[in-house]
Amino acid sequence: MLLAHRDVPLDKDPSARFLPWLIAFMVYLAALALAGAIAVSNLTERWDRGLSDQMTVQVPPPRGEENAMLQSERVAAALETLRGERGVRTAEVVDDAEMAALLEPWLGEAGIREDLPLPALIAVEVVPGNPPDSERLEGMLQAAAPGVVVEDHQRTLGRFLAVTQSLQLLALLVVGLVAGAAVLSVVFVTRTGLAVHRQVIELLHLIGARDNYIAGQFQRQALKLGLAGGLIGVGLAGGTILVLGQVFATSESVVVPELALSLRQWLLLVLVPPATALVAMATARWTVLRTLARLS
Amino acid sequence: MVRFEDVSFRYGTSANVLSSLTFHLEPGSFHFMLGASGAGKSSLLQLMYLWQKPTEGRISLFGRDVAELSRDEKALMRRRIGVVFQDFRLLDHLSALDNVALPLRVAGRRSAALDEHVAELLTWVGLGDHIEAKPPTLSGGQQQRIAIARAVIARPSLLLADEPTGNVDDRLALRLLYLFEELNKMGTTVVIATHNEHLIQRFSHPVIRLAGGDTIPAPELRREAERQHFGEA
Numbered sequence: 001m002l003l004a005h006r007d008v009p010l011d012k013d014p015s016a017r018f019l020p021w022l023i024a025f026m027v028y029l030a031a032l033a034l035a036g037a038i039a040v041s042n043l044t045e046r047w048d049r050g051l052s053d054q055m056t057v058q059v060p061p062p063r064g065e066e067n068a069m070l071q072s073e074r075v076a077a078a079l080e081t082l083r084g085e086r087g088v089r090t091a092e093v094v095d096d097a098e099m100a101a102l103l104e105p106w107l108g109e110a111g112i113r114e115d116l117p118l119p120a121l122i123a124v125e126v127v128p129g130n131p132p133d134s135e136r137l138e139g140m141l142q143a144a145a146p147g148v149v150v151e152d153h154q155r156t157l158g159r160f161l162a163v164t165q166s167l168q169l170l171a172l173l174v175v176g177l178v179a180g181a182a183v184l185s186v187v188f189v190t191r192t193g194l195a196v197h198r199q200v201i202e203l204l205h206l207i208g209a210r211d212n213y214i215a216g217q218f219q220r221q222a223l224k225l226g227l228a229g230g231l232i233g234v235g236l237a238g239g240t241i242l243v244l245g246q247v248f249a250t251s252e253s254v255v256v257p258e259l260a261l262s263l264r265q266w267l268l269l270v271l272v273p274p275a276t277a278l279v280a281m282a283t284a285r286w287t288v289l290r291t292l293a294r295l296s
Numbered sequence: 297m298v299r300f301e302d303v304s305f306r307y308g309t310s311a312n313v314l315s316s317l318t319f320h321l322e323p324g325s326f327h328f329m330l331g332a333s334g335a336g337k338s339s340l341l342q343l344m345y346l347w348q349k350p351t352e353g354r355i356s357l358f359g360r361d362v363a364e365l366s367r368d369e370k371a372l373m374r375r376r377i378g379v380v381f382q383d384f385r386l387l388d389h390l391s392a393l394d395n396v397a398l399p400l401r402v403a404g405r406r407s408a409a410l411d412e413h414v415a416e417l418l419t420w421v422g423l424g425d426h427i428e429a430k431p432p433t434l435s436g437g438q439q440q441r442i443a444i445a446r447a448v449i450a451r452p453s454l455l456l457a458d459e460p461t462g463n464v465d466d467r468l469a470l471r472l473l474y475l476f477e478e479l480n481k482m483g484t485t486v487v488i489a490t491h492n493e494h495l496i497q498r499f500s501h502p503v504i505r506l507a508g509g510d511t512i513p514a515p516e517l518r519r520e521a522e523r524q525h526f527g528e529a
């Protein structure tokens with residue numbers, strides 16, 4: 001059917017050459033925007049998994065007049081306060097070896113020097129679903145050992161999630177705009193085709209063609225061009241995602257997102273070309289029928 | 297078949313091309329239409345094949361007021377009307393065969409058997425050797441014969457031919473007119489517009505004379521119309 005006869009010689013129009021590339025370009029942009037959104041959501045998920053239900057309490061070394069109180073006493077006081085909290089499940093001091101491992105990326109293998117005034121860290125596991133209020137907790141800890149800081153990961157994460165959600169919304173907006181632009185370009189190309197081939201279309205009408213038949217000519221062409229554009233765009237996007245995924249995977253940093261699509265996401269990507277083709281076809285059909293209906 | 301009631305027609309705001317035409321063409325009739333260049337022959341035919349709308353008056357085809365037809369109904373009605381356009385209107389990118397087969401395809405009737413019929417018809421009009429040729433590579437007379445073949449291929453109930461023999465010699469013109477007569481014998485109503493008085497003298501069919509402009513319709517047409525009116529009463 002795709003190879004069937006063309007009464008309206010649309011395949012010789014310049015648009016037959018540029019429309020697939022235009023669509024390919026837009027599909028590529030949209031696919032990358034979506035892949036970016038997916039990568040960011042992978043990242044948040046990873047952080048969320050690692051950080052939920054945890055808090056870190058920093059007990060900085062004593063200063064000035066507080067010197068009177070030894071650091072070990074301060075840590076013990078903080079631990080006691082924490083363990084007395086209902087919302088706290090466990091509270092453990094991060095030992096020197098772990099500390100050294102944590103700091104290695106910043107300080108190198110030289111390790112921790114004795115005279116470095118490092119705070120003591122207490123890893124707190126909170127009761128899931130019923131965590132203590134971090135500000136109240138900080139107040140109590142301050143009373144026990146001045147200068148103590150509570151880092152609530154949930155709160156940090158919350159702020160981070162807000163950022164990633166807006167990034168995802170932005171990606172969706174990009175996809176929406178790109179889809180809109182693609183639809184508009186098909187409308188434009190179809191209208192141009194109708195104008196360029198006016199005489200052929202008149203003749204078809206004169207020998208008894210219905211608007212439907214004319215629309216069929218344009219719609220088949222749009223299906224073909226849309227499919228070609230979708231395939232090129234998705235092919236390029238798939239390649240880009242694979243390459244970037246490799247690059248990202250080799251850098252082991254926690255802030256670099258993981259650009260790996262799940263099987264479901266790859267399947268969605270495969271569905272893009274037929275979807276593009278169908279949208280292009282429907283747009284062409286609608287444009288032709290609407291334009292012709294205005295003729296009489 | 298074709299009924300005009302007090303039809304006037306003009307392009308835009310210019311003077312009337314056709315004024316107050318009233319006539320009725322019986323089913324199965326055969327008419328020539330004569331008139332000087334610019335008299336309005338093509339315009340009258342355009343009204344009949346629904347390409348123009350009358351400025352005033354009413355046109356009925358196949359018993360229906362054409363002003364009341366939807367776009368799709370118009371399309372279906374046009375399938376029953378074969379037209380030979382004065383300027384042929386062939387599709388340059390299609391072969392002679394595909395041009396002639398177009399009305400069948402548009403009506404969803406194309407098949408291998410019909411294609412054979414198309415080729416036969418092309419052979420009959422003397423284009424057997426040019427079945428695959430594209431119109432731009434053919435002479436004016438050859439193109440005209442493709443246009444004629446396309447107009448008759450679907451066995452229309454109404455055949456409207458605008459100067460269908462203008463580009464061929466008299467011998468071929470006669471042959472083509474006999475083709476129209478054959479069609480007419482099978483029931484098709486035929487209207488042929490032409491300048492060529494000499495050619496139509498060989499036939500006994502009634503003649504519609506158009507004088508053009510705001511002049512009243514020629515006696516033949518008026519008499520025809522009056523006869524129709526009497527016939528109806």
Ligand SMILES: Nc1ncnc2c1ncn2[C@@H]1O[C@H](COP(=O)(O)OP(=O)(O)OP(=O)(O)O)[C@@H](O)[C@H]1O
Pocket residue numbers: 307313331332333334335336337338339340382
């Ligand atoms: N599209 C148009 N717009 C405006 N005026 C037109 C148009 N077509 C024809 N006319 C005018 O209408 C009048 C009748 O033209 P028409 O083509 O019907 O004549 P005709 O009898 O077919 O002539 P010919 O024998 O030369 O083909 C002419 O005066 C012509 O100038």
Ligand SMILES: [Mg+2]
Pocket residue numbers: 337338339382458
């Ligand atoms: Mg004319």
